[in-house]
Amino acid sequence: MKKTTYIFVFIISVMNIYSQKSSLAKGDKEYGQYAYVDAIKTYERVFERGFKSPEMLEKLANSYYFKADLPNAAKWYGELYAANPNLTSENFYRYAQSLKAIKDYEKADQMMAKFTQMNANDRRGKLAGDQKDYLALIKKNSGRYIIENLGINTEYSDFGSSFFGDKIVFTSGKTNGRIHERICPWTGEAYTNLYMANKSADGTLSAVETVSSTINSKYNESTAVFTKDGETVYFTRNNFLEKKGKDRDGSILLKIYRAKFKKGVWSDVTELPFNSDSYNVAHPALSPDEKYLYFASDMPGTLGQSDIFKVAINFDGSFGSPENLGDVINTEGRETFPFVSDDNELYFSSDGHPGLGGLDVFVCKIEKDKWYKKVLNVGETLNSSKDDFGFLINSGTKLGYFTSNRDGGAGKDDIYKFKEVKKIQYPCDQSLAGKVTDKATGVSLAGSKVSLSDSEYKMLKVVIADKDGKFDFGVIGCNAKYHIRTEKEEYITTEVPVAIPDESGSTFVPLLLEKAIKEMKVGDDLAKVLELKTILFDLDKSYIRPDAALELAKVFDVMQQNPNMKVDIRSHTDSRNSADYNRKLSDRRAKSTMNWLIKNGIDKSRLTAKGYGESQLLNKCSDGVKCSEAEHQVNRRSEFIIVKQ
Template sequence: MKKRITYFIVFIVSTMSAYSQKSSLVKADKSYDQFAYFDAIKTYERMFYKGYKSADLLEKLANSYYFKADLQNAAKWYGELYAIKKDLSPEYYYRYAQSLKAIKKYSKADEMMAKFSQMNGNDRRAKLAVEQKDYLAIIKKNSGRYSIENAGINTEYSDFGSSFFGDKLVFTSARMKDKVYEKKSPWTGEGYTNLYMVSKSADGTLSGVERVSGNINSKYNASTAVFTKDGETVYFTRNNYLDQKGKDKAILLKIYRATLKKGAWENITELPFNSNDYSVAHPALSPDEKYLYFASDMPGTLGQSDIFKVAINFDGSFGTPENLGDIINTEGRETFPFISEDNELYFASDGHPGLGGLDVFVYKVETDKWYKKVLNVGETLNSSKDDFGFLINTTTKLGYFTSNRDGGLGGDDIYKFKELKKIQYPCEQFLGGKVTDKALGEPLEGAKVTLFDSDYKMLKVVIAGSDGKFDLGPVGCNEKYYIKTEKADYNSIEVPVVIANESGTTFVPLMLDKSVRELKVGDDLAKVLELKTILFDLNKSYIRPDAALELSKVFDVMEQNPNIKVDIRSHTDSRQSSDYNKKLSERRAKSTMEWLIKNGIDRKRLTAKGYGESQLLNKCADGVKCTEAEHQVNRRSEFIIVK
């Protein structure tokens, strides 16, 4: 009987324990589904250490830390998950890789990224990982360009997202006025964020923290503001919350605009592209204030969040938001944009190869043409943890950014930096040009353009468009190429091109001669055929080999056109006596004629005469001081069609 009672008690205890575990799991899952990661983590960890282990629990526990940006703990729990379940979905390999970077286990992280790439090769993050296998070496090239120190305004809570406001700095903080009674965010376990303002000295030192007054701050999150240069308009982020009987249902974010009236922020309105179905956050203004940049997961987003821009119209209305595309955006997170006065777009991303968590990247605009590559700004600004919220004054080179790196006071801290050296953009060159009719200057649509490298290996073939233009795409800087151009009824040409050793576009104009040209009486075949100057040795009249090469072109035309007759005219410059020059030119004209006759042209089709210095083309007569080049103009042979 005693045994049966014991067994019954054990059964009751076991049943109660199982019920308690199930109840706890339901509670934790509910917190997780409501993005209350702070509460979910406490329950999941307690259940794990009591012996309850499952793939689902470990997935949610690791994700909770990952979404809270605590990648160090995320790495621990993704490791536990990987130990009991090898067939993870691709995204878990990616998150595990990112988390491993946070604890500087880069080799293991690369191993996980390789698995991710094998399973999800079309993902932009996978392609970048394959393209930049030496990403750590690439990052190192632009490292060490900043001196960094704590900004001096941080607390034990999260402080982040700064912006310039005249001689002030406005930033976001979760610091609490009343630690006992103030409401906390279930996502972070900290107080809701508000906007604060601090004075900024010439050397970037900050002092005198005060809460931004007015109705911008609310009882829920307000963050990441940007101000127009006149200080009269602000764009800022606020929760898209529904307040029903004090129960917080805040999940999404919206951007609002407010104007300054008599020292107070008024006319607070949300922007028209906000939604209750997606988030819009972290506004930034272009230098000319004609565009607003922001992060969002609105329809058309490539990843978890993308960078968008939208035109601000003259009347204050807005255009249609435009995704910045897959050069910048990935399937990961791109967020916290900032546009410098040098037209450089800085943003945070965990989709591009980085050191861990969010890294700061830059993308440059040059004369309205985007460069094709995103660059990591390097250490020490970037670390193995989250680094974001980049802000810089391009004149003073002073700026601020946010990081949750080791050694900080709170979850996120604001750091001050000075840029010591500009980032080095890789040389990028693009090759293009235009094909035209040499005589008429008109574009030649349909011309075939072939690109060869310096070893004459064919690289690419393109066809000129209706405007005669062609685009051969990216080419190597400081490299030599050959461009061959062909079109029916035109003579083909081939030109060498040496590409500059600096970023830009090399534009090559290509002019084609018609292979069949109409000849008329009075035309000079020397000009039609663009003959080089037919040279004779000093005081001589015999035909040199180089002169024979040019005369062969005249011979070819006369052979193909048996009805034309040509008058050969030889001219000299004014040096030597007039009589001497006349006789010399006569000998040269006849020597030229005899060469053509010897090679097969009927004597009846040729006449020859020397004009000496009697038909000068410029001022270089006797006694006039001229350069050698000016005299050369007068030393010429003409082949005039007389029939």
């Protein structure tokens, strides 16, 4: 009897093991076909029977993650982590993102640290390391939106809105009441279609109806964008039409199509030439001038799971080559749902940049059609711990729409309207560069030593000018004062102050150096060579003032260094007063100047002096001509002409 019992128990155990293996095989097949809804049901049934393995737990957690149910993903990644703490780096990342969805930011940061340790070169890890205070940074731009759930949302997924005249076009997975409704195995909902609704002045929507049947097919359509004239639409559609267009794994992919509005109907539906049956191309957006189409894709050249690209739309309607927006925008994660505002700001959603959980909406300024600088999280309350995407705004009214699967919605994804009440505050980003040249000739001075000090003269950086005389200090502080010191052999060392404004941009400083020993020849005026300030005399006087003596000391120094040099001193006045008076006054001043140089050590034989009064005016200001004081000042001058070198 005991033997019979043992045999019976053994048979039951074998049957259970076989049943579990059979169920796992079924779940793995569903998982491999992206039928995550069915895979979840199968894996959870197996788990309830007491069977679990790291492989099954990983697929169960991933299934929830891929269908954007992050709270449940966090639960199953937690089970996986408990069963096997040695997760793959990507699962550490997904676990961190899922923990954010339940606002367990402390543990999420711990998992993110493990991810970063395993992926030192991954941009997601670098961004997390650079922005350890990301929650504080997000808080700075939070509270800028007044948000309201729209009344058009259903119990299904409603997402991806766009402007179409006085209407809004959006995507929905709601059923149409058909008995044999086609169900998408990924989402468990009906295949999505495009709908449109009337838009009132306050942004509320009403009178929902389907978009043209020539655009909507029996499979998925979503995320449309219309040209401003309403005659062209770009939209996303999967490539399963007539059971064609699967990739090598049998997966259904996404493509962007274009249609034209002719004679009241949408026609000429064609796919764009850079689509492929090997990768996804989706979620189109147009630049304000409609010269570029932005989109999300995992095409070759993608940095992560999906990137934002742009492509030029040529005048004849053809397209250029798609261009990846680069690693300022794109990470190894997901960047998707681009939108470009009339203010030339690129909005997109990402789970690669530090955020609150799931997809967050980010913004970045577009400069010169291609330069993208800093990426900012747009903050709460628009972003949440769940997925937030599909941002759309009218830059004039500040009214817009976005999609979220946050708690409290009507369905899986809901469209929300918002009012932006405060502009985002971009951090000030300034750079400082310049060029060193010879002041007299304009020749670039390669090899010049250029030093940067702060307002307290604390040395910050030293660079050497390149072959073109250019130097670059890189990024510096805004709203600050600096000092730039420039040194070059055979040139006079100079130091100039620089004030940096409190706004993003770049500051360029041209630096002009004078030779320490200047080239001089017969006929040159030392006043010009040495850039002397005007030799001033008191009214009707000819004695040398202290300020004039400072300038004359420069002439004295040059004559001492050049012992064979002879100089003719010439003094001039303006036209006011009589010509005879001016001649005599200027002559006394010339002689006084000469005597000062003789008194200080210059031999009398090397100097001559003469006054010319008003006889050599440099402008129109002769007797009877009305001139300003500045114009008269031009004529009051002293010259020191080299007559022998």
